Amino acid sequence: MRTTLRTGKAAVAFAAIAALTLAGCGDDGGDGGSGPGGGASGDPAASGVELPKLNGEKVQVAAVWSGPEQENFVKVLDEFEKRTGAEVTFVPAQDPIVDFLGTKIAGGSPPDVAMLPQPGAIKQAVERKWAKPVGAAAKAELAKNYSPGWRKTGQVDGEQYGVYYKAANKSLIWYNNAAFENAGAQVPKTWKDFLATAETISASGVTPVSVAGADGWTLTDWFENVYLSQAGPDRYDQLARHELKWTDASVKKALTTLAELFGDPSLIAGGADGALQTEFPASVTQTFTGGDQPKGAMVFEGDFVTVNIAQTDAKIGTDAKVFPFPAVDGKPPVVTGGDAAVALKDSKGAQALLTFLASPDAAAIQARAGGFLSPNKSLDLAAYPNDVLRDIAKALIDAGDDFRFDMSDQMPQSFGGTPGKGFWKTLQDFLKNPKDVAGTQRALESAAAKAYKS
Numbered sequence: 176m177r178t179t180l181r182t183g184k185a186a187v188a189f190a191a192i193a194a195l196t197l198a199g200c201g202d203d204g205g206d207g208g209s210g211p212g213g214g215a216s217g218d219p220a221a222s223g224v225e226l227p228k229l230n231g232e233k234v235q236v237a238a239v240w241s242g243p244e245q246e247n248f249v250k251v252l253d254e255f256e257k258r259t260g261a262e263v264t265f266v267p268a269q270d271p272i273v274d275f276l277g278t279k280i281a282g283g284s285p286p287d288v289a290m291l292p293q294p295g296a297i298k299q300a301v302e303r304k305w306a307k308p309v310g311a312a313a314k315a316e317l318a319k320n321y322s323p324g325w326r327k328t329g330q331v332d333g334e335q336y337g338v339y340y341k342a343a344n345k346s347l348i349w350y351n352n353a354a355f356e357n358a359g360a361q362v363p364k365t366w367k368d369f370l371a372t373a374e375t376i377s378a379s380g381v382t383p384v385s386v387a388g389a390d391g392w393t394l395t396d397w398f399e400n401v402y403l404s405q406a407g408p409d410r411y412d413q414l415a416r417h418e419l420k421w422t423d424a425s426v427k428k429a430l431t432t433l434a435e436l437f438g439d440p441s442l443i444a445g446g447a448d449g450a451l452q453t454e455f456p457a458s459v460t461q462t463f464t465g466g467d468q469p470k471g472a473m474v475f476e477g478d479f480v481t482v483n484i485a486q487t488d489a490k491i492g493t494d495a496k497v498f499p500f501p502a503v504d505g506k507p508p509v510v511t512g513g514d515a516a517v518a519l520k521d522s523k524g525a526q527a528l529l530t531f532l533a534s535p536d537a538a539a540i541q542a543r544a545g546g547f548l549s550p551n552k553s554l555d556l557a558a559y560p561n562d563v564l565r566d567i568a569k570a571l572i573d574a575g576d577d578f579r580f581d582m583s584d585q586m587p588q589s590f591g592g593t594p595g596k597g598f599w600k601t602l603q604d605f606l607k608n609p610k611d612v613a614g615t616q617r618a619l620e621s622a623a624a625k626a627y628k629s
Contacts, residue, residue: 224316224534226527230260234524237266237276238290238514242456243482247544251537258531261524271593273299276519280305287525290514291337293584293592294328300517301331307518309335310526316533320553324576329515337515340532341541342550344567345396345477345581346500346509349459349484353467353494354381360472366401366503370435373442376472384436385471386443387458388450388606391599393476395583395591398602399510402429404503408579415585417627421619427612432503434609444471447607459483463495475500477512478567482546492563511571512581513550542568590626597622 240248245265252263266286268275273296279285285305291297300306309317314335317326321339329337348369350362358379363369373383387393403411406425413419414426440446444461445453453461459480461470464487474480481491489495499507516532518525531537538549542558552572559565583591583598590597601622605615 224531224536225312226255226259226531227523228260229524229527232259232261232522232524234261234263234288234522234528235266235286236263236288236290236528237268237272237279237286239268239270239272239292240290241267243485243546244479247482247541247547250544251532251540254537254540255528255531259524259527261527263528271588272296273588276300276305277303280519285519287518287520287522288528289517289519290340291517292512292514293588294337294515294580295585295588295592297329297337297515297517298331299588300519301334301336305519306331306336307521307525309338309518309529313338313526313529313533316530320533320535320551322550322552322576324578325550328580337517338529338533339513339515339550340537342511342513342548342571343477343479344509344511344548344571346400346507346511347477347480347497347567348473348475348500349462349480349495349497350473351462351467351469351489351494352496354379354469354472355496357381357467358472362498363501364507366404366432366435366501369501370442373436373473377441381468381472382444382470383442383472384444385453385458385462385469385474386437386450386606387453387455387474387476388447388603389452389454391594391603392583392592393455393458394602394606395598396510396581397433397475398429399582400500400508401432401503402426402582403508403510404500404505405429405432407505411582412579415580415582417586417623421623422616426616426619430605430609430612430615433605434612437606438609447609450606451603456483456486460487463487463489478548478564479546481564485545491561497563509570510581511578512584586623587626587629589629590623597626 236252249265252265256263272289272291276285276289291300297306317338325339326335329335329339354376358376358381360372360375363372376383405428410419410425436442443450458474460483462474463469463484484491484495501507516529518529535551535554538551538554539558541547542549542554543560545560548568548571550571556565556568559568593599601615601618
């Protein structure tokens with residue numbers, strides 16, 4: 176799931192992130208900060224949630240996560256094993272996960288729990304009679320630890336099916352501080368300033384922006400941030416529901432704006448061809464290696480970028496800093512995403528795991544590992560390893576129910592969430608040929624019309 180924080184408390188809280196990063200606060204790894212709800216600390220031993228004994232029971236959990244993200248989630252599963260006696264296996268899934276699960280279910284071997292990244296996927300799982308309702312214990316944890324909006328996010332027709340374990344703020348631009356200082360570049364607040372900053376960095380001999388064009392989802396996030404800020408939340412919602420056609424003038428304006436970056440090869444690491452061969456992890460690591468001469472000085476994406484930064488020698492808050500996605504014509508956008516745990520089997524193990532994942536105990540383990548953001552309001556912010564992540568997390572919690580889903584995750588998966596098709600593929604084609612705004616609009620509308628009819 177991806178969501179969009181807008182106005183009010185979200186804007187105020189997010190301003191703290193900009194102030195913090197401009198001040199260059201370091202990655203102190205300390206215990207500062209306290210949770211909004213005074214919940215579990217970063218120490219997983221500070222247990223609060225009650226779990227049943229499940230000695231001998233086997234539980235399988237499927238997710239598309241890999242690398243450090245998978246490794247950190249397995250730490251959470253290990254703690255669940257210790258507390259319950261169950262034997263838990265992580266099952267690596269392929270994107271789109273709904274297709275992967277369909278194959279498993281058809282073969283008679285569904286996992287007990289699946290981590291679903293789109294609200295549309297939860298709805299599909301319910302419609303196909305795969306998903307099982309959340310049990311009483313997990314509902315009680317949700318009631319204690321989640322705002323009504325987050326609980327509703329995991330519901331279908333009023334019934335609770337999903338536990339939103341992981342969230343992501345996807346309106347952040349991370350930058351190589353040494354490259355900025357070497358170029359004399361300033362942190363931008365508007366899109367116009369952003370392009371000017373990119374030109375300044377380019378003039379210093381460093382390519383300014385690293386784009387993960389090999390992963391179409393990152394390109395949808397570029398578009399969504401520009402569109403939300405420029406067209407506003409009402410049109411954003413209409414476009415997400417296909418009540419507004421992709422041939423609309425607002426889409427033309429957003430694509431034209433995005434082409435100001437995508438259409439200048441000197442501003443993108445490797446140009447369009449290089450970007451289309453760059454996967455997301457590499458887009459991050461190439462930004463924070465090479466000292467003040469990286470392949471790209473800035474990279475756009477969410478708080479989870481910290482996992483990839485950790486694979487370099489860069490220190491968050493000192494070498495690697497962050498600023499909010501710049502305002503285009505309106506307010507700065509804040510787009511978030513996330514993953515919900517959904518039970519696919521009627522088993523004690525599946526329900527117990529949902530209960531654990533709804534607790535601050537589970538969230539604290541992965542928060543401490545980094546690269547993770549929780550919508551759990553009872554999680555003590557001290558669990559996060561640095562002040563940058565604490566402030567990003569606080570902005571999410573302080574937003575309350577002021578959020579909307581990421582646009583592509585509200586769409587039918589065949590259009591908004593499938594590699595090589597629909598939204599993802601069309602924006603990859605647009606990156607290759609950003610002059611063809613009209614053709615891109617027609618292709619998006621054609622693919623959307625088919626997907627929404629089906």
